[in-house]
Amino acid sequence: xxxxxxxxxxxxxxxxxxxxxxxxxxxxxxxxxxxxxxxxxxxxxxxxxxxxxxxxxxxxxxxxxxxxxxxxxxxxxxxxxxxxxxxxxxxxxxxxxxxxxxxxxxxxxxxxxxxxxxxxxxxxxxxxxxxxxxxxxxxxxxxxxxxxxxxxxxxxxxxxxxxxxxxxxxxxxxxxxxxxxxxxxxxxxxxxxxxxxxxxxxxxxxxxxxxxxxxxxxxxxxxxxxxxxxxxxxxxxxxxxxxxxxxxxxxxxxxxxxxxxxxxxxxxxxxxxxxxxxxxxxxxxxxxxxxxxxxxxxxxx
Amino acid sequence: xxxxxxxxxxxxxxxxxxxxxxxxxxxxxxxxxxxxxxxxxxxxxxxxxxxxxxxxxxxxxxxxxxxxxxxxxxxxxxxxxxxxxxxxxxxxxxxxxxxxxxxxxxxxxxxxxxxxxxxxxxxxxxxxxxxxxxxxxxxxxxxxxxxxxxxxxxxxxxxxxxxxxxxxxxxxxxxxxxxxxxxxxxxxxxxxxxxxxxxxxxxxxxxxxxxxxxxxxxxxxxxxxxxxxxxxxxxxxxxxxxxxxxxxxxxxxxxxxxxxxxxxxxxxxxxxxxxxxxxxx
Numbered sequence: 001x002x003x004x005x006x007x008x009x010x011x012x013x014x015x016x017x018x019x020x021x022x023x024x025x026x027x028x029x030x031x032x033x034x035x036x037x038x039x040x041x042x043x044x045x046x047x048x049x050x051x052x053x054x055x056x057x058x059x060x061x062x063x064x065x066x067x068x069x070x071x072x073x074x075x076x077x078x079x080x081x082x083x084x085x086x087x088x089x090x091x092x093x094x095x096x097x098x099x100x101x102x103x104x105x106x107x108x109x110x111x112x113x114x115x116x117x118x119x120x121x122x123x124x125x126x127x128x129x130x131x132x133x134x135x136x137x138x139x140x141x142x143x144x145x146x147x148x149x150x151x152x153x154x155x156x157x158x159x160x161x162x163x164x165x166x167x168x169x170x171x172x173x174x175x176x177x178x179x180x181x182x183x184x185x186x187x188x189x190x191x192x193x194x195x196x197x198x199x200x201x202x203x204x205x206x207x208x209x210x211x212x213x214x215x216x217x218x219x220x221x222x223x224x225x226x227x228x229x230x231x232x233x234x235x236x237x238x239x240x241x242x243x244x245x246x247x248x249x250x251x252x253x254x255x256x257x258x259x260x261x262x263x264x265x266x267x268x269x270x271x272x273x274x275x276x277x278x279x280x281x282x283x284x285x286x287x288x289x290x291x292x293x294x295x296x297x298x299x300x301x
Numbered sequence: 302x303x304x305x306x307x308x309x310x311x312x313x314x315x316x317x318x319x320x321x322x323x324x325x326x327x328x329x330x331x332x333x334x335x336x337x338x339x340x341x342x343x344x345x346x347x348x349x350x351x352x353x354x355x356x357x358x359x360x361x362x363x364x365x366x367x368x369x370x371x372x373x374x375x376x377x378x379x380x381x382x383x384x385x386x387x388x389x390x391x392x393x394x395x396x397x398x399x400x401x402x403x404x405x406x407x408x409x410x411x412x413x414x415x416x417x418x419x420x421x422x423x424x425x426x427x428x429x430x431x432x433x434x435x436x437x438x439x440x441x442x443x444x445x446x447x448x449x450x451x452x453x454x455x456x457x458x459x460x461x462x463x464x465x466x467x468x469x470x471x472x473x474x475x476x477x478x479x480x481x482x483x484x485x486x487x488x489x490x491x492x493x494x495x496x497x498x499x500x501x502x503x504x505x506x507x508x509x510x511x512x513x514x515x516x517x518x519x520x521x522x523x524x525x526x527x528x529x530x531x532x533x534x535x536x537x538x539x540x541x542x543x544x545x546x547x548x549x550x551x552x553x554x555x556x557x558x559x560x561x562x563x564x565x566x567x568x569x570x571x572x573x574x575x576x577x578x579x580x581x582x
Contacts, residue, residue, distance in 0.1 A: 011478075012406065014483065014484060015405050015406055015407070015484050016405075016406065016407040016408060017407075018401070018405060018407075018483075018484035018485060018488075019401040019405035019406065019407030019410065019484075020401075020407050020408075020409075022397040022398055022400060022401035022405065022488075023397070023398045023401045023402065023407075023410075023413060025393075025394045025397070025398070025453075025454060026394050026395070026397075026398035026417070026454040026459055027398075027413055027416075027417075029394070029451070029453060029454035030416065030417060030420045030454070030456065032435075033428075033432065033450070033451040034420040034423055034428060034456075035416070035420060036431070037428035037431035037432050037435070038423055038427065038428055038431075040430075040431035040434075041427055041428055041430055041431050044430060044431070051434075097321070097324060100317045100320060100321050101321065103317055105318065105321075113321055113322075113325055115564060115568055116325045116328050116329060117324065117325065117328055118564075118568070118572075119328065119329075119332075119560070119561075119564045120328060122509060122560035122563055122564060123513070123557050123560045124512065124513025124514070124515065124531055124556070124557075124560075125513070125515070126513070126515040126531035126534065126535065127513070127530075127531065127534065127553055127556050127557055128331070130534050130535070130538060130549065130553050131331045131332070131334070131335050131550070131553060132331065133538070133542060134338075134546050134549070134550070135331060135334065137542075140347045140349075140546075142334065142349070142350075142351045145349045145350065145351070174327070174328070178328070179575070182572060182575065182576050183575075183576045186572075186573075186576045231422075231424070234424070235424050235426055235516075237426075237515070237516055238515035238516065238519070238531070241535070242535060242538070256426045256516075259426060259429075260426075260429075260520065263429070263430050263433075264433075264520055269430055269434075272430060273430050276426060276427040276428075276429070276430065277427070279424065279426060279427055280423065280424065280427040283422070283424065284422065287422065
């Protein structure tokens with residue numbers, strides 16, 4: 001960035017005023033719709049507030065209540081499972097598809113396949129969940145139809161205790177795998193072929209070459225994808241509403257669903273704000289941790 | 302022995318392609334089924350084995366969805382208006398702020414940029430309660446303005462445009478400045494026209510993102526008349542998922558038309574914008 005002080009010429013003053021005018025709409029937008037609400041959420045998390053009576057200061061009571069709230073523990077636990085599954089599956093399968101797509105393929109197949117894999121990422125999660133909830137119906141869905149055709153037995157995808165979470169994970173993975181794949185494909189394109197050939201001449205097998213040369217070279221892409229997928233997965237919401245409704249019981253409910261229920265059905269705005277603050281702190285801490293560990297494993301040229 | 306081994310290795314060589322094609326089928330099959338089902342009658346929609354071809358061509362479900370009790374016509378209108386206004390807003394505010402952060406010197410630039418990047422980290426689920434209270438105070442609950450106002454600018458868009466303007470060669474802007482052009486003229490006449498590909502990417506990403514959004518609309522809008530597309534589809538499905546599947550699939554087909562249009566015509570515009578930040582270390 002420019003470090004020299006702007007000299008007080010009419011030109012630089014005009015530039016400064018233009019700069020301020022240019023950023024003003026966006027800065028006002030962030031202040032009003034992001035930063036102030038964030039501070040208000042923080043304040044509300046120390047209150048009891050039912051939207052009718054004015055907020056009442058309760059100190060740390062909401063946070064104490066969180067510690068003993070069984071439903072909170074369950075929904076946080078589910079969310080952690082969703083995040084872990086998303087990070088592993090979306091990145092593993094995305095990288096796998098990208099590696100396969102980077103090989104020699106006939107004709108324009110690479111471009112076509114790449115677009116096909118990416119397409120679900122363009123479609124809203126609510127829409128794809130509506131399609132999948134029809135496919136996953138126990139008696140009328142075609143997933144079970146093909147399973148029984150191959151000799152398997154019907155699975156209660158949307159209402160089974162374990163199956164419900166698996167369904168949510170399947171739909172989430174299916175929708176987002178194309179995005180990480182796209183990032184990995186462009187990262188793999190940057191890996192120098194000379195380097196890979198040199199390794200092969202030195203007698204390194206394909207796996208060793210991948211592990212020792214390709215992986216370190218694409219580590220910035222892995223970092224980006226893991227961070228993005230983590231933040232996104234913590235917010236998982238509409239797919240669960242459409243697929244399982246959070247059930248059976250709370251078996252597939254996420255923390256954001258529990259937050260929305262507390263805030264907008266039970267009008268426990270203070271408690272819901274505390275849940276939101278916990279979500280924010282955990283996302284922030286994990287992202288900070290990822291950035292701290294970045295130096296340890298992400299390769300810089 | 303040797304021949305068998307070479308045949309085996311030939312087969313193994315085809316394995317990656319087979320895997321890729323299986324994956325592609327898995328990616329497309331739900332959409333093919335959706336489209337085929339959207340043509341069925343209520344009686345044939347549940348046939349097993351399912352119909353994979355949209356035959357016979359029958360558009361009754363589309364007409365029913367558009368004029369049904371949950372009117373998709375209204376939802377299409379609401380979603381289009383919101384998505385267009387948000388996109389236009391971002392096309393005005395984001396390049397201006399992005400350009401200023403990249404190319405203009407003004408007091409407080411560094412601090413403001415950091416604040417902006419920090420707001421990228423705040424999930425809307427955390428701020429939704431204060432936002433709801435704000436909209437309630439402004440009497441904007443169940444009003445499309447509650448979604449349009451917060452969408453008129455976005456940290457992602459500003460960041461995307463800043464990254465683009467940083468890549469512009471300094472000489473181009475300098476030449477215009479030496480000719481006596483004001484900062485506004487340099488921006489409007491020189492920088493902005495060069496940014497067309499980035500602006501296209503921003504427009505597509507913003508439009509689709511708004512069109513697909515569920516969380517905020519589900520909380521701010523609560524009447525059928527103001528429902529956006531995803532809300533209308535969930536309403537059609539009904540709380541016990543007993544809605545008419547053929548009509549719902551017709552509605553879903555209409556809902557994914559913008560995504561399909563991008564898939565067919567505009568993917569190249571957004572791919573590099575979305576992946577660049579991940580590839581460069």
